[in-house]
Amino acid sequence: MIKLFNTKEEAEKQLPLFSLRKFKAEGSDFSMVRTNSGIHVFGDSCPHEGCSLALGDVVGDSIVCPWHQFHFDLKSGKCTDNICGDLKLYDVLEKEDGLFISY
C-alpha cells in the first residue's frame, strides 16, 4: 500500500482540481489528478511511447499526452483514440488513516 494523503480534506487542499502531480514510490513513477469524479492515480509513463503524463493536459475525465495528443479515460484507462494500450490505473482506497493505493 502507498499512502497518498492523511485525509480526504488534506487531499483537496494539496491537490487543486485538474492539476497534475507526479510522484515516485516503491521505485515507480505515478501521476495523480483530482477531477470532479475524484482522485485518479495512474502510471506516469504513457502507454504509447513513454512520455511523462504529468506534463499532459486534463480535459474533464481524460488526460491528453503531450507528445502525440492521445487521450486516455481516467475512469477506465482506455486510450479513447484506440491507437495504443491502456493506461494503468490504481484505485484510491479511503481508510480511517488516510487515502492509499494498493501497489
Ligand code: FES
Ligand atoms: S507518447 Fe503519449 S501519445 Fe505518444
